Amino acid sequence: MMHTAKIQAVGDMPVKAPTRRALAKQQTRAKVLDAARQLFSEQGYEGATIRDIASAAGMSTGAVFANFTDKSDLFREIMLTDMTALAESMREAASHGTGAEESLLKIFVAGYRFYQTQLPLARAAFSVGWSPQDGPALRAAGPVQTMLNLFTEQLTKGVQAGELTQDDQSALRTQMLFDAYLANYDQAIFQGWTIEALQSRSRDQIRILLAGVRRG
Numbered sequence: 249m250m251h252t253a254k255i256q257a258v259g260d261m262p263v264k265a266p267t268r269r270a271l272a273k274q275q276t277r278a279k280v281l282d283a284a285r286q287l288f289s290e291q292g293y294e295g296a297t298i299r300d301i302a303s304a305a306g307m308s309t310g311a312v313f314a315n316f317t318d319k320s321d322l323f324r325e326i327m328l329t330d331m332t333a334l335a336e337s338m339r340e341a342a343s344h345g346t347g348a349e350e351s352l353l354k355i356f357v358a359g360y361r362f363y364q365t366q367l368p369l370a371r372a373a374f375s376v377g378w379s380p381q382d383g384p385a386l387r388a389a390g391p392v393q394t395m396l397n398l399f400t401e402q403l404t405k406g407v408q409a410g411e412l413t414q415d416d417q418s419a420l421r422t423q424m425l426f427d428a429y430l431a432n433y434d435q436a437i438f439q440g441w442t443i444e445a446l447q448s449r450s451r452d453q454i455r456i457l458l459a460g461v462r463r464g
Contacts, residue, residue, distance in 0.1 A: 348406025
């Protein structure tokens with residue numbers, strides 16, 4: 249007996265509901281990702297094997313490879329999921345700032361808080377994910393572009409509010425702010441700096457990078 253996909257209407261456009269096979273595949277991927285996240289957090293990237301991940305997910309290694317090319321592909325998926333959540337946290341934090349400088353500081357601190365809640369996984373992410381091999385692809389990923397846009401938005405709002413002056417170096421200033429934000433992760437996740445210490449360092453970095461365009 250053949251099973252046909254149900255049709256659901258979304259607005260004026262009919263959309264096929266997922267088939268049982270598609271739903272099963274989604275569930276399998278979710279189980280693998282959950283197991284991998286746990287093992288990467290406990291054992292690090294090198295310590296966690298595909299065999300261990302498959303066992304923790306209650307499935308065969310073949311089922312894992314049917315959904316992910318290799319371990320680095322699986323780890324990259326976890327990183328991108330986290331980076332998407334991080335970008336949302338940053339946007340929320342920025343919305344509570346009262347000016348460009350304060351909003352940028354809140355963005356920095358939101359990032360450090362996010363990763364300090366999952367240090368083992370964060371250490372693996374920054375050791376592996378920003379390597380020469382994987383780094384370029386990750387820097388071009390959607391969540392990273394969202395973060396860069398968020399930095400640019402704060403500079404634009406600062407100009408509109410009369411807090412900052414307009415110049416032709418906003419793209420470079422955005423990149424320098426983002427680079428400063430990333431540079432502090434050595435202190436945040438490897439050296440054990442407190443949020444207060446990271447906040448103080450970040451505030452100084454932001455003030456220096458905005459010095460050339462701050463009014464008054």
